[in-house]
């Protein structure tokens with residue numbers, strides 16, 4: 001709402017009151033016009049050169065071209081000529097910790113979907129950030145994940161029967177989660193109960209599957225699947241060895257799952273890709289996780305200079321050698337993990353060709369996955385898998401919003417949330433250019449990426 005030429009009589013007492021209390025200053029600007037950049041708006045349509053985007057009070061007010069643009073009142077013009085603007089990036093597979101927040105913003109990730117943490121701490125952090133007390137990306141959270149018994153991680157909510165599973169969902173609903181995540185020891189019977197109960201509260205369910213294959217989960221109505229989990233199991237005539245490995249724990253399950261890809265039948269992969277696409281199950285492949293774990297025998301991975309962005313204490317907590325020891329990974333495992341990658345890429349191409357939609361997720365802040373930066377690695381890996389830069393960007397913007405079920409994100413258009421990234425180079429020409437970040441707008445506030453960064 002703006003006060004333009006109000007009736008003088010009615011406004012006079014108000015002005016007098018304002019002059020007495022505020023010293024009769026002119027009203028401060030509350031809008032920003034970004035003028036001159038090429039806009040890639042997240043719709044997948046053609047880019048708009050020489051655009052003028054007006055943002056006010058956290059929302060996009062108007063989008064047009066520079067030609068004929070008139071600066072509205074109370075609006076500051078910012079020249080972004082020769083630059084590119086994309087919607088703020090969305091990481092839909094995160095485990096958010098306080099140290100990660102400025103990294104997300106500095107790397108243009110303005111929304112994250114948190115998929116498990118200590119229930120109370122993550123919901124408190126979500127409240128602090130979304131309420132504006134602490135700067136950071138918008139946080140949507142599953143709270144604590146639901147797992148079969150015994151739970152793989154101590155802070156998951158365990159369920160041993162459909163009744164337990166419904167109770168677990170109710171507890172999460174009462175705590176105020178945005179979605180529900182199930183973990184590897186959830187079998188089809190438990191999953192069915194979780195999806196049904198969550199559905200009565202209009203909450204979506206996503207899964208890192210183990211004891212349930214991807215097609216069974218899709219047929220039960222799971223909204224999305226993390227890490228391409230359950231896909232090999234759906235392709236195999238007998239997946240009992242994989243189920244046994246998932247039941248033993250996360251690392252045995254991951255190792256057997258990753259090793260299985262290279263031997264999968266290509267016709268079976270195509271069949272699974274097609275049915276998942278047909279059922280509109282969204283996939284969050286987290287290629288950066290597969291890729292990182294497949295290269296742990298390369299000393300360069302542990303010496304990556306980008307790790308300077310991770311606090312020393314956090315790197316100690318990560319303790320990668322200890323993780324490798326706990327996983328029991330040897331020099332024979334890594335080549336097998338790497339052999340999975342072309343198969344995963346091919347599966348994603350088949351899924352997309354059948355009309356399936358994928359969204360970018362990273363699994364940061366798990367070991368070696370740098371919050372914010374990993375999102376750009378995921379984009380690069382999607383392009384490496386055969387996606388165009390435009391489609392990779394859609395996975396990181398519009399499809400992220402789709403997975404969240406939040407219509408106001410992932411698109412730069414009037415009425416949408418004012419989250420965007422200003423780049424100095426064209427991301428459609430080379431996806432690496434998403435790292436050429438000049439400024440980031442989060443909730444309508446324009447930040448210079450360098451001002452958020454400290455030593456990193």
Ligand SMILES: [Zn+2]
Pocket residue numbers: 093094095115363
């Ligand atoms: Zn995760």
